[in-house]
Amino acid sequence: MNFEPSDRSKDYRERVQRFIREHIRPVEGQYWTYARAAAHGGDWRRWQVPPIVEELKARARAEGLWNLFLPDAKLGAGLSTLEYAPIAEETGHSFIAPEVFNCNAPDTGNMEVLYRYGSEEQKARWLTPLLAGEIRSVFCMTEPDVASSDATNMQATAVVEGDEVVLNGKKWWSSGIGDPRAKIAIFMARTPDAGTDRHHQHSMVLVPLDTKGVEIKRMLPVFGDYDAPHGHGEVHFRDVRVPRANIIGGPGMGFEIAQGRLGPGRIHHCMRCIGAAEEALDLMIHRGMNRTAFGKPLLNLGGNRERVAEARIAIDQARLLTLYAAWKLDELGALGAMTEISAIKVVAPNVLQKVVDDAIQLHGGAGVSGDDTQLASFFAQARTLRLADGPDEVHKGLITRIELAKRGFSKSRES
Structure with a gap:
């Protein structure tokens, strides 16, 4: 095994390092001043994204420093996990950097799910705008009423009824749910009839956040900080109905x-x-x-x-x-x-x-x-x-x- 970075990994790392030094560092103070002023405590409905973020994203994309995490040369940089690792390290020096390069969680994980398992329709509707940095996404897995360290404890349900899937359950620590650009959530839940063994009884379902029955109950502070303008929220799903086609990979694939x-x-x-x-x-x-x-x-x-x-x-x-x-x-x-x-x-x-x-x-x-x-x-x-x-x-x-x-x-x- 050889951990020496490839030439393209070194090139991207140097360019990312320079971008952070020349364009992100000088405005970090401005970003945090704006973000804190726009936080309004836990009232996530009033949160605003500092305008400098979109300016930095446009510059990064113009310089080809975009979707560096995705191992696809057409949609991203085409780097392997090992090649991307040193670049991810560089972005860790700044809390703003991952988003600027469209390499921020939970969007990266959600984009990879859609890239690897999504249907063409799902990719066109949700992956394309995520890759373009036009919207943000949420991953809803952890639940407040059970020990979520054991995912088989999950109480939330995704029940297939004809051409629809009906979702019910409570989720929390859903990161990014307070971001005004968040438009889609991946909801993981039990689908009891999907399979015979306990590792084939869960499904992941795409849920537009404006769907009837989706309610953001509150934002959860981490050591007293609401992490605006993204936040971590408790979200309740009550008889939420979406097309069966919104299930990623099919029932039981969760x-x-x-x-x-x-x-x-x-x-x-x-x-x-x-x-x-x-x-x-x-x-x-x-x-x-x-x-x-x-x-x-x-x-x-x-x-x-x-x-x-x-x-x-x-x-x-x-x-x-x-x-x-x-x-x-x-x-x-x-x-x-x-x-x-x-x-x-x-x-x-x-x-x-x-x-x-x-x-x-x-x-x-x-x-x-x-x-x-x-x-x-x-x-x-x-x-x-x-x-x-x-x-x-x-x-x-x-x-x-x-x-x-x-x-x-x-x-x-x-x-």
């Missing part, structure tokens, strides 16, 4: 699609975590060398030099493991890289959380102020990612189960 969706997306998340950790380390070093206490630079006090070394080691280890997972995903697919994908989902957010925590400590009060550095937001990112797409414990359990199976211990012998 789990299979979910596995395909989550593989590349987890690589993207983890590489962005590594980029954020690099940014936090950079902030920590500059703070430590430019501020003094007790006659010494802060970096020379309280074991801070050792923390820098530990951060360097941890970040590089996480990067190598993530690149290995990306390589294996390209070579063997999601099922062949299950251990590695689960491993990075544990490692990368934990590394980011530790590095950011040390950086916050060295910054003092400025470290917890979201208006002064990105550290508070990076911490929230790390902590929530340890729950999103499955908590740490679920991924560790999967890794253990695979290790036991390699040695002949079947699932039936687990206690």
Whole structure:
């Protein structure tokens, strides 16, 4: 295996790095000032997207820095997962960058679902405007009333009735639901009659957000921040009826699609975590060398030099493991890289959380102020990612189960 980036990967990475430096960094303060002023607390109906976003998106698209995540040379950059990984890392340095390059979650995962499993009609209606950055999308899976770490607990239903499918259920932590550009949701629910085994009883259904019976109940703050203008919401579906043709891949295909969706997306998340950790380390070093206490630079006090070394080691280890997972995903697919994908989902957010925590400590009060550095937001990112797409414990359990199976211990012998 060879993790040396290809020439085209290097070229895209350098161009993305330069774009962030020259066009995004100078306006980040303007973006956050506007976004916070337009947040209006939890009243998502009044949220507005800073105009600078569309200006940056138009510039990025004109420069060919668009849909870099999609392994299709006609619709995206045509990069493999391994080639895109270093680029995703660069976008992790800035919270704005992924959207500017149309490489932002949950849209990337939803676009991949439509690209790989959608019908031609579904692609024409929803994938095309998503790829153009004209609309945004939502993924509705997690539920408030059950332990969603076990997706078979899901209570929401998608029942086929003739040419329609009827949806009922409650979802929450539906990211992006407050964005005024959000037009479509992928709703995952049980379709009990779809199959005989528990992994073929779920479906993914495309639901336009203006469909009768779809109600956004509230926005959910993360550590007190509503993450406007995108947000994370609780959404109720009451007797929502959409055409049967809105089911992606057919009834009972939900789990299979979910596995395909989550593989590349987890690589993207983890590489962005590594980029954020690099940014936090950079902030920590500059703070430590430019501020003094007790006659010494802060970096020379309280074991801070050792923390820098530990951060360097941890970040590089996480990067190598993530690149290995990306390589294996390209070579063997999601099922062949299950251990590695689960491993990075544990490692990368934990590394980011530790590095950011040390950086916050060295910054003092400025470290917890979201208006002064990105550290508070990076911490929230790390902590929530340890729950999103499955908590740490679920991924560790999967890794253990695979290790036991390699040695002949079947699932039936687990206690």
